[in-house]
Amino acid sequence: MVNVPKKYLDEVLPNCWYNxxxxxxxxxxxxxxxxxxxxxxxLLKRILPRELLKQEFTVERFVKIPDEVREKYEVLGRPxxxxxxxxxxxxxxxxxxxxxxxxxALPSGSHKVNTAVAQAxxxxxxxxxxxxxxxxxxxxxxxxxxxxALYNLRATIFMVRASYDQKPGRRALMEFYGAEVxxxxxxxxxxxxxxxxxxxxxxxxxxxxxxxxxxYALDNDFRYVMGSVLNAVLMHQSVIGLEAMRQLEVMxxxxxxLVACVGGGSNFGGFAYPFIGLKKRKMEFVAAGAAExxxxxxxxxxxxxxxxxxxLPMLKMITLGRDFVPPPIYSGxxxxxxxxxSLSLLVAxxxxxxxxxxxREVLEAARIFAKTQGIIPAPESAHAIRAIIDLARRAxxxxxxxxxxxxxxxxxxLDIENYxxxxxxxxxx
Amino acid sequence: xxxxVAYFTVGYPTESKFVELLREAESCGVDAVELGIPPKFAxxxxxxxxxxxxxxxxxxxxxxxxxxxxxxxxxxxxIVLAYLDDYSEAFDDFLNRLCEVGADSLLLPDLLIDxxxxxxxxxxxxxDVGLTIFTNPSMPDKLIAKISPLSKLFLYYGLRxxxxxxxxxxxxxxxxRARQLVKNRLVVGFGLSPNDVVKVLKNGADGxxxxxLLIRAIEEGGIEEVSRVLKExxxxxxxx
Numbered sequence: 001m002v003n004v005p006k007k008y009l010d011e012v013l014p015n016c017w018y019n020x021x022x023x024x025x026x027x028x029x030x031x032x033x034x035x036x037x038x039x040x041x042x043l044l045k046r047i048l049p050r051e052l053l054k055q056e057f058t059v060e061r062f063v064k065i066p067d068e069v070r071e072k073y074e075v076l077g078r079p080x081x082x083x084x085x086x087x088x089x090x091x092x093x094x095x096x097x098x099x100x101x102x103x104x105a106l107p108s109g110s111h112k113v114n115t116a117v118a119q120a121x122x123x124x125x126x127x128x129x130x131x132x133x134x135x136x137x138x139x140x141x142x143x144x145x146x147x148x149a150l151y152n153l154r155a156t157i158f159m160v161r162a163s164y165d166q167k168p169g170r171r172a173l174m175e176f177y178g179a180e181v182x183x184x185x186x187x188x189x190x191x192x193x194x195x196x197x198x199x200x201x202x203x204x205x206x207x208x209x210x211x212x213x214x215x216y217a218l219d220n221d222f223r224y225v226m227g228s229v230l231n232a233v234l235m236h237q238s239v240i241g242l243e244a245m246r247q248l249e250v251m252x253x254x255x256x257x258l259v260a261c262v263g264g265g266s267n268f269g270g271f272a273y274p275f276i277g278l279k280k281r282k283m284e285f286v287a288a289g290a291a292e293x294x295x296x297x298x299x300x301x302x303x304x305x306x307x308x309x310x311x312l313p314m315l316k317m318i319t320l321g322r323d324f325v326p327p328p329i330y331s332g333x334x335x336x337x338x339x340x341x342s343l344s345l346l347v348a349x350x351x352x353x354x355x356x357x358x359x360r361e362v363l364e365a366a367r368i369f370a371k372t373q374g375i376i377p378a379p380e381s382a383h384a385i386r387a388i389i390d391l392a393r394r395a396x397x398x399x400x401x402x403x404x405x406x407x408x409x410x411x412x413x414l415d416i417e418n419y420x421x422x423x424x425x426x427x428x429x
Numbered sequence: 430x431x432x433x434v435a436y437f438t439v440g441y442p443t444e445s446k447f448v449e450l451l452r453e454a455e456s457c458g459v460d461a462v463e464l465g466i467p468p469k470f471a472x473x474x475x476x477x478x479x480x481x482x483x484x485x486x487x488x489x490x491x492x493x494x495x496x497x498x499x500x501x502x503x504x505x506x507x508i509v510l511a512y513l514d515d516y517s518e519a520f521d522d523f524l525n526r527l528c529e530v531g532a533d534s535l536l537l538p539d540l541l542i543d544x545x546x547x548x549x550x551x552x553x554x555x556x557d558v559g560l561t562i563f564t565n566p567s568m569p570d571k572l573i574a575k576i577s578p579l580s581k582l583f584l585y586y587g588l589r590x591x592x593x594x595x596x597x598x599x600x601x602x603x604x605x606r607a608r609q610l611v612k613n614r615l616v617v618g619f620g621l622s623p624n625d626v627v628k629v630l631k632n633g634a635d636g637x638x639x640x641x642l643l644i645r646a647i648e649e650g651g652i653e654e655v656s657r658v659l660k661e662x663x664x665x666x667x668x669x
Contacts, residue, residue, distance in 0.1 A: 021567050022606070028567035029542050030590040032472055039476045041594050050597050057590055059566035097598040157604075330631065 011250075012079040014242040014275040016062040016177065017235045020269070021285060023061070024279035025349050028231075028342055029316035032303055037202050047214055047224045047312075049122035055232040063235065065118075065377055067134075068125075072117045072150050080105045082247040082405075087372040094392035099253070099405040101244045101271065102375070108173075110333075110378060110410030112143035112245070113269050114228060115236035119225040120147035130154040130222040134184065134209030137163055137332030138170030139378075139410060140227040145179035147225075158184040158212045161204035163332070169412060183208040191309065206222060206335065207308020207322070214311050228264025229306050229340045237270020240407060244251065244275055248405070257391060259406040261383040261416040262287040262354075263333040265340030271407035273342075285352045286391070287343070290334040290362075294329045295320050296347065296354040299339070306338055318344040329359055330418040331379040333410075357386045360426045365389055366412065366419070378410035379418060431666045432471060432583065432636025434616055435643060435659065436463040436510070438481040439496060440489030442647055447489075451499050453652055457659035461506040461582060463501060463536060463638065466492055468512035473538050475593035475620070477641040477648075496530040500653055506533040508561050513537040520554060527558045534559040534581045541568060541576070552579060561585055565619075566603050574610040583614035583636065589628075593641025594620050600628045608633035608662070626662065630669040637666065 001271065021028055033039050046054055055379055057061060065073070084097040092098075104110035121132050133239070141157040148155035154227025157179050164171055164183040174181050184204045185192040195202050202208075217224040226233060248255060258275055260268040271317045272285050287295050295318050304319040306312050319338040328333040346352040357365075366382035368389065377385060384406045385411075395402050412419065432533045440447055446454075454462060457596075467482040491494065499507060509532045516523040527535060536559050540551060552560060559581035564573050566588065579582045586607050589596050607615060617629045618638030624639050639662065647655040 022570045024569050027541050027543055027565075027569065027572060030473060030565060030567055033475070033591060035470055039591075039594065041475070041591050041596060045596065054599055055595045057566070058602050060599075060602050337607055417620075 012243050012246045013073060014065070014239060015070070016064050018238040018242060018274045018277065019061055019063060019231065019235045020273040020277040021059045021216070021231060024342060024345060025351060026345060028345055031313035031315050034310065034314055036368070040311065043311070044313065048226065049119060049128070049401070050126055051122040052119055052232050053361065055235065056230055058195055063104050064263055066121060067345040069118050069121050072121070073239065074115070075150070075328045076106055076113060076117070079243040079247070080240070082244055085373050088369060091233045091293055091368065091372050092389065092392040094396040096392055096395045096400065096402045096404050097253070098388060099248070099255070099403070100408045101199060101240055101405070103240060103407060103409050104375065104378065104381070104411030107140040108139070108146045109414055110139045110143065111237060111240060111270060111407070112140050113146055114239055115227070115233045115266065116143040116147035116225060117150065118146070118236045119325045120153055123223040123225070124151040124153055128221070128223045130156070131221065131225050132158070132213040132217045132222050133225045133227065134158045134206060134213045136160050136206045136209070136335065138167060138174065138414070139333060139397070140181070141174050141181070142170070144225055145174040145177035148179060149177045155179040156216060157181050157314065158186065158209040158216070159173055160184055160206060160209050173414070184212050186212060188212070188221070210307045211309035211311055214307070217420065218316045228266040228336070229338065231342060233266050234269035234273065234340055234342060237266045238274055241272060242272040244271065244405065253403055254281060255350050255405045257284045257286065257404045259286045259288060259384045259387045259391070259404065261334065261409060262289045262339065262343070264336045264338065265378065266341040267407055267409040269340055270419055272352070276346065282285035286387055287347065287352050287354045288387040289354060289356045290331055290383060291356040291358040292329045293320065293335055294356055295337070296356055301344055301348045306340060315341045316344065317341050318347060330415065330422055331362070331383065333378070334383065355387050355390070357383050363419070363422045363426055375408065376412040376416065376419070377408055378412045379415055381407070381409045382412070431630055431669060432460045432614070432616055433458065433663055433666050434461045434463060434618070434636060434638040435459045436465060436638060436640030437643065438465045438467065438478065438485045439492050440467070440485040441481045441644070442484060442488070444489045444491065444495060446652065447495060449652055450503065450647070450655060452502055453656050454659060455503060455505055457656055458663040459659060460504065460636070461508060462503065463508045463510045463640070464496065468515050469516070472512065472514070473542070473591055475591040475641060476518040477482070477593040477644045481644045493526055493530060496532070500531040508532070508534045508536050508582065510536045510538065513539050517544070524555065524558060532558055534561045536561045536563055536585060538563045541572070548576070563587065566606070570610055573607065577611040578613055580613060583616040584611050585638065586611070586615060586617045587619035588617060588621070589619040592619050593644070595622070596620065600625050601632050604629050604632040604634055612647055623665065625669060626665055630666065637662070
């Protein structure tokens with residue numbers, strides 16, 4: 001890094017991750033083994049890097065970011081910028097200031113790499129040379145491919161076959177970083193073979209891809225890296241919120257409302273948890289989900305499997321059921337059936353409020369943002385922008401100045417083909 | 430003196446051996462026993478204890494009789510462990526039976542997880558028999574600090590997500606965090622390895638609890654093996 005003075009980096013990029021569990025309003029229900037089955041909790045030892053597992057279950061408020069990880073955060077461009085969205089403010093003409101943290105500035109285009117780097121490092125540190133994971137639309141896969149390249153690890157990424165066929169660009173991105181991308185269902189695993197025997201034309205699903213990635217890791221003694229839901233993953237993402245907190249302090253601003261979109265919860269948790277747990281000020285927290293995956297309005301708060309095949313331990317979470325088949329919306333990152341247990345608890349206790357938006361209104365918000373601020377947001381992140389627009393309207397009606405900050409979790413340049421299809425489908429403005 | 434707490438499943442491995450095990454435990458220097466009533470679903474237990482429940486259910490239907498028997502032979506405190514899930518409907522009857530058998534305290538592993546909003550109500554109801562409260566690292570600091578003085582005999586702190594699993598955790602960090610919050614006696618359990626035991630005690634715990642370790646000893650070598658394990662643990666606990 002030559003362009004950012006070291007002093008500034010040290011001031012903004014934190015030394016520690018923040019774990020909200022000790023500061024939650026209620027006890028976090030532990031993971032549970034299903035009745036009458038082998039212990040899934042024990043199995044985790046063979047699936048996840050040891051240090052990650054240790055972080056998951058060693059509940060400390062602050063965990064030091066290893067130097068080797070912090071160094072990579074700098075390489076990738078952390079701290080990411082915090083912008084004031086003046087042009088959007090002008091357009092909305094409401095008594096609000098809008099700030100956004102731009103995780104799309106990271107090389108793989110989204111916040112996902114914040115945890116991928118940490119998990120790849122832990123696998124590397126325990127001498128494992130190969131990691132596996134799954135990817136739907138490819139954002140998580142790209143983050144893992146990049147993180148693996150940084151530590152010279154091999155990565156095998158099971159990509160849902162439909163995306164593999166339809167999104168050769170995303171696939172090429174992962175391959176460019178050196179990852180092996182396998183269409184799922186594949187012939188590399190028993191799960192894949194079983195699915196293909198029943199239906200050779202199976203388009204694949206995230207659930208099958210997760211199961212394949214886990215099975216492949218188990219069979220070969222590789223490690224599986226997980227993109228969301230785990231406490232440890234949300235903790236790694238806390239760099240977003242901790243940086244934002246410091247950046248706002250430097251600017252002399254105190255937020256009143258925080259907004260982020262929600263799939264499994266890692267972007268929301270990483271961004272909002274430091275504010276929820278560490279700030280004593282009264283703030284409003286808004287999680288923006290997809291109306292097509294109505295986990296907030298229709299989900300149940302109960303023990304469920306985080307993966308479709310039920311290989312992992314059960315978690316108490318807001319869920320639509322592991323068999324939930326989401327409609328083919330373009331925000332691939334929001335199609336997950338469940339929600340991280342800590343975020344589920346915060347939603348169930350009323351600390352975090354939620355909104356859900358359909359694709360048409362999200363497209364509109366994304367275009368408003370692109371036309372004002374110039375950045376094409378990822379369709380996932382556009383859900384948060386949609387919420388900002390609503391909040392602005394509300395502020396206009398109710399009066400009172402507000403400072404609103406949201407997390408722009410990713411850019412949408414890689415989704416431009418999706419946006420083109422959405423424009424045709426909805427005949428937008 | 431540091432405490433050694435031993436867990437046994439009521440009626441496991443057989444009714445008569447269960448009673449014998451308790452005698453042996455007391456003579457090996459155990460300070461208190463936890464006796465687990467087989468639940469319908471042992472939500473927060475690991476594979477070994479779940480197996481012991483299944484077996485106990487097959488060989489014995491005489492849980493209360495065995496607890497009465499246990500009370501007769503034991504000179505040390507007897508804590509009954511049961512899932513609130515099984516008794517929340519007829520809780521008063523359950524409490525009456527506990528008092529009748531002479532339990533010194535009750536431990537409900539799911540109380541603060543699934544019934545946290547009714548905690549005060551249950552605390553009030555269990556005033557006569559007393560409540561040994563179960564906590565774990567995923568409980569908020571504020572809650573642990575608030576409830577710890579209310580716990581009878583000691584506060585139980587489970588280190589791992591389920592009993593008897595060998596999930597890697599940073600034992601030192603966890604016990605130190607709990608120690609700061611807990612003003613009364615702190616007993617730590619859940620999947621302790623011999624190595625963990627020393628770390629737990631050196632970092633401020635007042636005692637340890639073992640369960641799955643004993644179930645394994647019973648499976649592998651019966652009462653003799655349990656006796657050997659307990660004597661060894663007593664030595665380790667006293668040596669710290």
